[in-house]
Amino acid sequence: MFLSRLFGDLNASMQEQVVNELLELNEKTKAYGLVLTPQEVELMLAARGQVLHSYGRVELSIEVTKELIEVFSASAFIQQEDYSDTLNELHEIFYDLKNETEDSIGDWKLIHKMKEIFEEDCEGSLDLLRSRLEEYAGMFRRELQQNEYLREGEDDEWGPKM
Numbered sequence: 001m002f003l004s005r006l007f008g009d010l011n012a013s014m015q016e017q018v019v020n021e022l023l024e025l026n027e028k029t030k031a032y033g034l035v036l037t038p039q040e041v042e043l044m045l046a047a048r049g050q051v052l053h054s055y056g057r058v059e060l061s062i063e064v065t066k067e068l069i070e071v072f073s074a075s076a077f078i079q080q081e082d083y084s085d086t087l088n089e090l091h092e093i094f095y096d097l098k099n100e101t102e103d104s105i106g107d108w109k110l111i112h113k114m115k116e117i118f119e120e121d122c123e124g125s126l127d128l129l130r131s132r133l134e135e136y137a138g139m140f141r142r143e144l145q146q147n148e149y150l151r152e153g154e155d156d157e158w159g160p161k162m
Contacts (some may be wrong), residue, residue, distance in 0.1 A: 077124025
């Protein structure tokens with residue numbers, strides 16, 4: 001009983017630290033008219049946790065969340081009224097794409113690709129972003145499979161005969 005209470009206190013302390021760390025980003029994002037409340041951050045972290053669980057993923061840091069906030073807050077297509085909901089949806093899209101691309105694309109690169117498509121092709125539409133990224137993931141998987149197919153047997157064909 002004492003041990004579980006200790007871990008509960010530790011978890012609460014870590015949660016508070018994470019919330020504060022994300023709230024500090026408001027200093028950067030308020031230049032774009034976007035600010036998260038402590039309640040919105042807590043709800044976003046809970047939604048993120050559900051997304052991670054639904055995709056069978058474990059994420060020990062909040063670096064992806066921080067990068068999503070920093071990169072997407074500069075978008076003219078995101079307004080204060082839908083800022084928190086948009087971030088939740090972006091988490092879902094990001095982790096879906098991570099799974100669909102078999103973690104072959106780095107987080108930073110993937111987030112910036114999402115932003116590029118969001119701005120240029122989708123003009124702020126999350127539904128269109130999801131659709132475009134599904135196409136992107138399909139093309140990525142085909143290229144990955146093609147490259148693996150081309151590499152199959154290379155060692156046998158080019159290596160010395162014994």
